[in-house]
Amino acid sequence: EKVTALKNINLDIFAGEICCIFGPSGSGKSTLLNQLAGLEKPTRGGVKICGQIISRMNENELAAFRQHHSGFIFQSYNLLNHLNALENVALPLEFAGIEKTEREKAARHMLGEVGLAGRMKHYPNQMSGGQQQRVGIARAFINRPQVIFADEPTGNLDSKSTKEVMEMMTRFVREYRQTLILVTHDQEMAAYADRIITLKDGEIVRQEWKEKEKEYENE
Ligand SMILES: Nc1ncnc2c1ncn2[C@@H]1O[C@H](COP(=O)(O)OP(=O)(O)OP(=O)(O)O)[C@@H](O)[C@H]1O
Ligand SMILES: [Mg+2]
Known part of the structure; x- marks a missing residue:
């Protein structure tokens, strides 16, 4: 059976949004987010980020692009169970070829930023869901990517942890002037956004801006 997951999508997302x-x-x-992030390829159309057409890149180019420009936060945290919090957070820097003492220093700083200074050596199964997601946030932000992609990042959390995680993500994004693209079906989370894009049957049926006249520097 043929599924049309997305259609007629024509969307500009601005830096810092x-x-x-x-x-x-x-x-x-999720299909839209994955295509924007370069995790899935559209059958027609394209995706351009920071001047580069990512939908035309091959796997190696995409991997390099993601390493430099993108951060990911997942609903199920996706931490590596055999690595402790510090090692999980430092991983993107290891891939980027940064030496051990330097990446651990940066990871310690990020874990402090997310309020987990006392959990550096803890493994994922020794932490609560909210704590694991804060490790996930520290990992996504550690190399200061321009764009953070998050698919239902609070989908497994209670309302208190949801609030903490949302406030943390939005604070970092504002502080480092990054772009956050966030998927949710929770109306409460949408309140943190500058713009809410509503999809129905693969089409954008509505866009609402919180501050219409807010200006963004560039795409
Ligand atoms: N790999 C795939 N092959 C075929 N159809 C797919 C595939 N992935 C998703 N779909 C279909 O595309 C549509 C959109 O799926 P998608 O996962 O993007 O929805 P979603 O809005 O993220 O839903 P949810 O809130 O449940 O996560 C659905 O009808 C789904 O069945
Ligand atoms: Mg989904």
Whole structure:
């Protein structure tokens, strides 16, 4: 059976924007996010980030692009269970070829930023969901990517942890002037966004800006 997961998508997201992709289950949110992030390729059309057409890149080019420009936060945290918090957070820097003492120093700083200074040596199964997601946030932000992609980052958390995680992500994004593209079906989370894009059956049916006249530097 042929599924049209997305159609007629024509979208500009600006640097520094917190953009929320909202909509019911099956509306195409994850498909859109994955295509924007270069994790899935559109059958037609393209995606351009920071002047580069990522939808035309091969796997190696994409991997290099993601390493330099993108951070990912997942609903199920996706931490490596055999690595402790410090090692998980330092991993993107290891891939980037940064030496051990330097990457551990940066990871310690990031864990402090997310309030986990006392959990550096803890393994994922020794932490609560909220703590694991804060490790996930520290990992996503450690190399200061221009764009952070998050698919239901609070989907497994209670309301207190949801608030903590949302406030943390939005604070970092503002502080480092990054772009956050966030998928959710939770109306409360959409409140943190500059723009809410609502999808239905793979199409954008609505866009709402919090501050219409807010200016962004560039795409
Ligand atoms: N790999 C795939 N092959 C075929 N159809 C797919 C594939 N992935 C998703 N779909 C379909 O595309 C549509 C959009 O799926 P998507 O996962 O993007 O929805 P979603 O909005 O993220 O939903 P949820 O809130 O449940 O995560 C759905 O109808 C789904 O069944
Ligand atoms: Mg989804």
